[in-house]
Amino acid sequence: MAARIEHVVTSGVFSLDGQDFDVDNNVWLVGDDAEVIVVDPSHDPAAVQRAVAGREVVAVVCTHGHNDHVNGAVALAAEVGAPVLLNPADQELWAQAHPDATPDGELSDGQVLRVAGTEVRVLSTPGHTWGSVCLYIPDLAAVLTGDTLFAGGPGATGRSFSDFPTIIESIRERLLTLPPETEVHTGHGDRTTIGAEAPALPEWIARGH
Template sequence: MTARIDKVITSGTFELDGGSWEVDNNVWVVGDDSECIVIDAGHEAAPILEAIGERALLAVVSTHAHNDHVNAAADVADAKRAPIWLHPDEAPLWQMTYPDRAPDGALAHGQIITVAGTDLQVLHTPGHAPGACCLYAPELGVVFSGDTLFNGGPGATGRSYSDYPTIVASISDKLLTLPSQTVVHTGHGDDTTIAAEAPHLQEWLDRGE
């Protein structure tokens, strides 16, 4: 039996560089009836914990450390006695939300996370943030893209710790090389597919922000 995917939408504010924006976040719970992981525990712990239920939580996996993707991570992890995993390059952003607490484990490119007999491969995709990562589950035919790739193009850059050429290179090298039918489960908004986004690579390159 392969893992199933549950989606929880939480709402709150994203804050960076003195700005504040109201956002809805996609929180992904991947597992079976006995165990799961949470990808990007943002805003509200209660609905995430409700989705987990009585299952064992193996880890809270953070694709990056913008506050809207991690500000419920500690409450969820502590409630289920689970670790929080994050790429080490996210330390400056993580410390904006958790100045007195470090993540419990480090994500690395190529790392395999196994839950409910299903492997998820960590892809380091910097650009939106220096330690941004995606999680590719070939058996499920999906990639969890965080804020690296959305329905309609790359994630936002132009704020601290982000870089447009870097995110386009990450998408080109790490995501658009996945099978075209791969479903992209994003950090905000609707799903897309690799096939739907790949034809736009040249216009993203030409944009050169």
């Protein structure tokens, strides 16, 4: 079976800087009928495990360290026997959600993960957090952007560990250079494409978010 991308939505609370927000998160599974990579298992690890459906989990990958993207990672990894991977630049954020656990491995720019005969390339895209990464899958013409890029603009940068000029540079240099037909699978909300978003870059810069 060819690799594919599957989707689960979970709901919970995002907490940062003393504020709480109710959120719906996209959890992505990349793989085939035998093995998968799970990306950003949030809020409800049991629901994510049901979606895994007994397949081998090669890795649990966190695109960044915000609690609503990592709070299910440790429990899921323990159940499926997989390593949790995170860019170490987000260790401080990770510790807010998991003070008694550490990731099993690191993510770095240019790293290649392999699942179901398919390459998943790690792109360093700081800005939403210092350690944010995106996952580009050339064979599937897709990129999983976490909270770096959404339909309609960049991820939020008004809180701790974030910076607007940095996220703009990441989007301009690392994402908008991908083929325009590349489908963007976001951390929250609807999918989009690189081609649909690229023309709006000047507007985002002008509005400052």
